[in-house]
Amino acid sequence: MAAASGTGFQELGIRDWLIQQSRQLGIKEPTPVQEHCIPAILRGQDCMGCAKTGSGKTAAFVLPILQKLSEDPYGIFCLVLSPTRELASQIAEQFQVLGKPIGLKDCMIVGRMDMVKQALELSRKPHVVIATPGRLADHLKSSNTFNLKKIKFLVLDEADRLLEQGCTDFTKDLEVILGAIPAKRQTLLFSATLTDTLQELKKIAMNRPFFWESKSEVRTVDELEQRYLLIPERMKEAYLVHLIQKTQDEHEDWSIMIFTNTCKMCQVLNMMLRKFRFPCVALHSMMQQKQRFAALAKFKSSVFKILVATDVAARGLDIPTVQMVINHNTPGLPKIYIHRVGRTARAGRHGISITLVTQYDIHLLHAIEEEIKSKLKDYPADEKEVLRILTHVNVTRRECEIELESTDFDEKKEINKKKQMILEGKDPDLEEKRKSELAKIKKEKRKFKERIQETLEKQKEAQLKHKLLKRRRKEKEAAKGE
Ligand SMILES: Nc1ncnc2c1ncn2[C@@H]1O[C@H](COP(=O)(O)OP(=O)(O)OP(=O)(O)O)[C@@H](O)[C@H]1O
Numbered sequence: 302m303a304a305a306s307g308t309g310f311q312e313l314g315i316r317d318w319l320i321q322q323s324r325q326l327g328i329k330e331p332t333p334v335q336e337h338c339i340p341a342i343l344r345g346q347d348c349m350g351c352a353k354t355g356s357g358k359t360a361a362f363v364l365p366i367l368q369k370l371s372e373d374p375y376g377i378f379c380l381v382l383s384p385t386r387e388l389a390s391q392i393a394e395q396f397q398v399l400g401k402p403i404g405l406k407d408c409m410i411v412g413r414m415d416m417v418k419q420a421l422e423l424s425r426k427p428h429v430v431i432a433t434p435g436r437l438a439d440h441l442k443s444s445n446t447f448n449l450k451k452i453k454f455l456v457l458d459e460a461d462r463l464l465e466q467g468c469t470d471f472t473k474d475l476e477v478i479l480g481a482i483p484a485k486r487q488t489l490l491f492s493a494t495l496t497d498t499l500q501e502l503k504k505i506a507m508n509r510p511f512f513w514e515s516k517s518e519v520r521t522v523d524e525l526e527q528r529y530l531l532i533p534e535r536m537k538e539a540y541l542v543h544l545i546q547k548t549q550d551e552h553e554d555w556s557i558m559i560f561t562n563t564c565k566m567c568q569v570l571n572m573m574l575r576k577f578r579f580p581c582v583a584l585h586s587m588m589q590q591k592q593r594f595a596a597l598a599k600f601k602s603s604v605f606k607i608l609v610a611t612d613v614a615a616r617g618l619d620i621p622t623v624q625m626v627i628n629h630n631t632p633g634l635p636k637i638y639i640h641r642v643g644r645t646a647r648a649g650r651h652g653i654s655i656t657l658v659t660q661y662d663i664h665l666l667h668a669i670e671e672e673i674k675s676k677l678k679d680y681p682a683d684e685k686e687v688l689r690i691l692t693h694v695n696v697t698r699r700e701c702e703i704e705l706e707s708t709d710f711d712e713k714k715e716i717n718k719k720k721q722m723i724l725e726g727k728d729p730d731l732e733e734k735r736k737s738e739l740a741k742i743k744k745e746k747r748k749f750k751e752r753i754q755e756t757l758e759k760q761k762e763a764q765l766k767h768k769l770l771k772r773r774r775k776e777k778e779a780a781k782g783e
Pocket residue numbers: 302326327328329330331332335352353354355356357358359360492493616617618619643647648
């Protein structure tokens with residue numbers, strides 16, 4: 302990866318033992334985000350680092366934290382928050398490798414894993430806790446065997462995601478967590494897309510944070526070749542199969558990530574691609590957590606070369622073998638596009654992304670191009686070959702959909718929703734009742750509005766008729782007078 306300006310880690314103030322340890326991960330010369338943020342963090346400043354995907358933001362916070370910890374080791378010293386469990390696990394790994402010489406004790410607190418075991422680990426005062434907000438907030442609310450009152454560092458990786466109100470809303474959990482940690486702390490915020498949540502972020506990093514943003518106008522990395530394919534909706538899957546086949550024929554060793562927009566589509570595509578004998582695994586939020594970790598491990602070790610995922614895998618994951626990203630749907634937000642395609646072309650390596658764009662998505666493509674300040678190029682596909690496999694692919698896809706419908710996939714979704722409500726302290730049956738009552742009230746209101754509208758229209762009509770009659774009468778009278 303391009304080093305910053307010849308400044309080594311030593312000049313940044315990093316100790317020899319950490320430099321030695323970093324080398325094991327191929328981290329030899331600092332990248333720009335590391336060159337600028339590490340000294341600020343070592344000086345004790347809050348820090349906001351906005352740098353492109355794959356540019357080494359993780360080490361930019363892990364290295365100075367470990368150095369500070371080694372000077373005054375105690376638990377719990379640092380709390381790192383991540384929006385997904387898989388990313389939390391990856392950050393924990395980096396802490397483990399780099400912190401080995403000081404006997405680092407870390408602890409991962411994420412949802413859908415054994416809560417009792419986690420509570421026990423927390424009570425043993427690990428140096429670093431890496432958590433997803435929901436589960437950590439649950440522990441804070443239900444347990445008094447640990448506290449976060451002495452932490453020196455709070456890190457929000459993918460900070461903008463943690464603060465935005467997306468499909469998973471972390472704001473309530475963050476409130477609980479922020480209420481449990483000391484106001485006097487160092488806050489470190491990192492992401493490739495910080496800029497549109499700056500105001501919210503500044504409220505969390507209150508002590509005049511050091512802010513560093515990479516200067517380049519283009520928001521994706523130069524090593525990424527960005528392509529798009531304009532295709533009819535009904536041919537999407539045929540193009541997908543064709544693209545994968547072509548890539549596998551030409552580049553046997555490439556790993557591919559395919560992003561799609563729903564859990565169901567993710568499952569269907571995975572089933573379909575498997576029927577075409579592609580080595581494929583899925584990753585989405587309706588899978589058991591153990592299955593999720595297992596699928597990712599299989600993909601990371603290249604046992605399976607294709608991962609079909611929802612946006613749960615769009616941020617932060619660092620898998621060097623990924624050479625290609627395919628967007629099965631055009632992302633609705635440019636930000637999501639930036640993170641998805643950022644799963645390839647990391648740390649100076651080359652990569653390619655191909656976004657499938659249908660007739661309905663052209664405006665989304667334009668929004669992406671405007672945001673990233675770069676134009677995507679057309680991908681030349683072999684249309685004849687796609688037409689040849691079209692019927693076969695569509696029939697297979699339909700078969701997979703039917704197969705999935707015969708399982709309890711949708712029911713599971715409902716059950717998961719109910720479970721979530723229970724965890725949030727709500728009664729699912731009561732919520733259901735409330736919802737149907739609300740719907741009833743809305744329906745009645747609508748009917749009432751319609752009736753008023755009808756009456757008003759009738760009145761208007763009558764007035765018009767009256768006016769017309771009046772005018773005619775006047776005209777007749779005028780005619781008589783003549
Ligand atoms: N100074 C360095 N020199 C070479 N490689 C590095 C350096 N720093 C980090 N790396 C490697 O670069 C890869 C990407 O790093 P990292 O995951 O921290 O990127 P990121 O900036 O957090 O990306 P994202 O925005 O996608 O989360 C990792 O494999 C990491 O080991």
